[in-house]
Amino acid sequence: MSAVKIDEQVAKTSGYNVIGKSVRRRDALAKVTGEAMFSTDVKLPGMLYAKVLRSPYPHAKITKIDTSKAEELPGVKAVVSVKNTPREKFNTSATMTFTVPHLDPVLDQYIFDDVVRYVGDEVAAVAAVSEEVAQQALKLIDVEYEQLPAVYDPLEAMREDSPDIHTGCHEGKNVPGDIVKIAMGDVEKGFEESDLVIEEMFKLPVQKQAQMETHAAVAQVTPEGNITVWSTTQTPHPTRMILSKVFGVPHSKIRVLNPPYVGGGFGVRIGCSGKAEPIAVALSMQAKRPVKIVYTREEDFTASDTRHGGYVWAKLGVKKDGTFHALELKGILNAGAYCSFSCEVPGVMGAMGLSVYRIPNENFVGYTAYTNTTPAGAMRGFGNPQAIFPLESVVDMAAEKLGMDSLELRLKNIMKTGDPWCLPYPCGSTGLAECIEKGAESIGWERRGKLNKPGATKVRGIGMGVGTHCSNAWPFCVDYDNAYITIEQDGSVQLATGVPDIGTGTSTSLPQLAAEVLGVDLDTVNITFGDTASTPFDIGSHASRTLYAAGTAVIAAAKDAKKQVLEYASDLLNAPAERLDIKNSTVFVAAQGLTNSCSGSGVCKVGSGERTSITMKELAAHAHLRNKQFIGVGRIVPPNSPPWEAHFAEVEVDLETGQVRVIKLAAAHDVGKAIHPAIVEGQIEGGVLQGIGYALSEEIKYNDKGRQQNYSFHNYFLPTAEDVPEIDAIIIESNDPSGPFGAKGLGETGLVPTAPAIANAVYDATGVRFKEIPLTEERVFFGLRNNKA
């Protein structure tokens, strides 16, 4: 549905003034004119430029490192390595700041170590007067390596004869942290009682976030030791905690901020941006000048988190009538060389994989294994796509075996509000059935089986997949939000929140919530965000949480401020606060409407009881002259609630070349409530395209020397603008009871069921079931050929 249609619908059916409308984005003008400031743009007086020396080997001990020649090069101001940086173990991901007891965060890296564990691992860094000089200096650093045996596959890494990549793995060889186990009912008995059991193994690729702005940080250290870091992080507050631990500097002396824009995230910088922040700080401390580091695209690919690839086993038990009775999922994923989110991703994988359908007997076991590849961490979907491709494939297979329409089979089994499930919060709302209905209508589900003429070399097929997600990370890890709302002396509103705007429209949608609650004009609300110095703690922008969780804090702060305003106005308007409300930036007595205001008469002389309304401007000025300001504080722990999504794909398969093209993708999403419909549609479309890439072409492969073969936009196959098929983004609003104005999480959901929808469509077209993605030309070509034989 188009944004305009939604706007009309909202205008007709709701009493909302600001939300539900696609108002102009706050960042639009700055971004289209090129004025918007990103970390890459930051320039300070005396600023130096950094370059990093990276390991050419997948696994090696550094036996010697001599930086003296580099230090002597004119223009070089600092060189850092294992010899002059803190021996403080940390984790570049924010897990070290929000892992909750009884679990312990895995701390397995230093800024620089004397062992390198993947090609691209940091060995040393230089700060110089220009990038060119810094680059030249890298060549003068003399390093001797003793190569160690390397391993690239997680199953292989767990074998006894494989090298230990890290010590202290208590769950098994090269397995970091704790194994995730989730169970409900009796899964063994469940399979025994099932009439049909489908069991398959699936293989999943390494995908890359490929956000537009590469990792960047600028660090400035004052003579007093105060540190300021401008960076691309998705989590300024947790990143400050990480830097505090690494450098032994109190939180209060460190400021981390976005400047204020971030060119995308998709999970790649929840915590540090690669190692940009700690390296910039280390160099700045040595050089006593500001230092800027901007990753090249190749560095971004090879030396910052990817999605987890690996192996997933799915086993589904079904009764004759199509009732799902037992489900078992098992995942062994590739952690890469360091444990970023490798203990959390399997958890979300299991939790989401087990929560789509109402199944009494369920079991999940999931973990990762270290290998000598680029670390895997958070990426949009966070384990969920890895569960849903296998799950929705076996559901499709079960439907065929049962002779049922797979859509009907899904409708029969999907989770309903209040159903028991494995998650520690209730299934508060679901619009999945409506998503399925609307998506099927858009794709023309009834055309299945009637699309192809005999003998055609290009065949079409239609497939679907469904899924859910979370709206934040509570209660799986630390997850809380704060917000300040300050009513300024002229009645305008200042909102401060610690979440960044990584391109998802936070700086527009959060003011929308504040304006709606306060009853003020949106134009009078300003927002400060993504800065530890001017905003209260927030866990950051990730986990599809920003609008839902930070939004809940904004609403709490706005309600608090509103309460103060109404209490103050109560005296002036001679009416109890409960009877007062605010609309069009005017406080009024609810029963009497917005009449008889004292606009234009300067500071209001009220109190006689004749007045029934007063503008915010007049009220704030009145309060100011009496030494009072209204400051609302929101401090919340968000609840959680599931968004839902159904994707339908129509594909065309070239039987002779194996090439698969998506013709149309209908993506119906239950977002609870669309606060800004155009942003919602944009999120869905972007997610779908990333899902199409995951399904068809995006994959990082390593050669036998541990080198990435797909390390740039030239050889990593993101879909381009020319490859975008028709995408029908359909918004379903189930009005969640817990979210801000009924909204739920959205950011990650756009790619959760895309791959199975496409793979199921390919099956519909060809009769060949693919259990490994991406469905590249070559994989499909040989799949079709081997199936024929």
Place this chain on the structure above:
Amino acid sequence: MLQEYYLPNSVEDALVLLKGNNGQARIIAGGTDLVIDHQTEKVKADAFIDISSIEELNKIEEADGVITIGAAVTHSQVAKSQLIQKYAPSLVMAARSVGSLQIRNIATMVGNVVNAQPAADTAVALVALGAEAEVSSASGVEYVPEESMYDGVGKSTVDSTSQLVTRIRFDAPQSNQGTAFVRLCQRKALALPMLNVAVMVSLKGDQFEWVRLAMAPVGPRPKRATEAEEMLKGSPVTDEVFEKAVQLALESANPRSSMVRGSREYRMGVLPVLIKRALAAAVDQAKMKN
């Protein structure tokens, strides 16, 4: 390190500058490959001589049944040229396949040829068109067949520090002739070909008068399927003949395995499909014109 950047207005001036710099200067046109290669020090040069201001090189012309394309002509100009669309659809398709719109708007076709990548799209199409390059230098002008312009992977026989390719020319295809270019790639832009095939057919009634069939990347340079071409000469236009041509063409193909752009096995598996599609398209075109 780059010291000078020249913008001559004539071929003569460009050649004088080349000579005066004694091999330290290099010709630049669009620069989409050269600037990157220079930055990564794959190519060294103290000076660039930019030919994009030389008006006579920025033309696509037909005269006496010969089509010429100047060295400053971009891929976008080729792809949008009505003349090329009319005579050589294969070259339009090839030019349209290179890089992305932004790249095609600045990168020149001759630059694509001189960069000498094994599967340079326009080079493959030009080989099938029987094109030749006009190479100018201080010692005069010579004409080099397109297929003789490779001196190894990424190495052109043209030395851009002393020579300048001024134009590409080929005979305008006749009404009994057709051209086609077929390409297999992972996405619609910014993708080097996994395989590309270009053909030009000349029909005589229901028979092939002759065929030029070029394939890439199946060796260090666009590969002519000469045995297949020989067989096709005088053969009837039938499925069986297509099949035979494919088998002979495969024997001249020796693709490498690439983790990025397909294994040898896959490339050998789909090459027949591309050849058949290209032949069929070119035959259809020749028949339509008649």
